[in-house]
Amino acid sequence: MKCIKCNSVKVVKNGSKFGTPYLKCKECNAQFCESSRNSETAQQFAVVLYCVGLSLRTIGALLEYSNVAILNWVRDFAKVHYHKPIPKGDIVLELDEMWHFIEQKKQSVDLESVLSHNWTTY
Numbered sequence: 001m002k003c004i005k006c007n008s009v010k011v012v013k014n015g016s017k018f019g020t021p022y023l024k025c026k027e028c029n030a031q032f033c034e035s036s037r038n039s040e041t042a043q044q045f046a047v048v049l050y051c052v053g054l055s056l057r058t059i060g061a062l063l064e065y066s067n068v069a070i071l072n073w074v075r076d077f078a079k080v081h082y083h084k085p086i087p088k089g090d091i092v093l094e095l096d097e098m099w100h101f102i103e104q105k106k107q108s109v110d111l112e113s114v115l116s117h118n119w120t121t122y
């Protein structure tokens, strides 16, 4: 057996948790269980399934991990592989809730003057 962090072969048993045996690396003191070895493959598969369109809970149920773990894997993948886009030019905001509020309001609102106003949003 090899360590999942440093690939050292100096790995010893380190107790168990809920019946799952845990291992400890004598080189870097990393603790891990046997299922941690497959987690990298599971992480990549989870990201692929997320990109296909499955929900976090569905992926978690398929791979037998929590949905929060799947979310963290997808976020980590996105942080490494994608840059957050910087907004350029004018920013357009759609205030959907306001439109519903105006439509439901009993008082009459002059929508023509609202629409004809030259809105600029920064």
Ligand SMILES: [Zn+2]
Pocket (backbone or CB within 6 Å): 003, 004, 005, 006, 007, 008, 025, 026, 027, 028, 029, 030
């Ligand atoms: Zn190690």
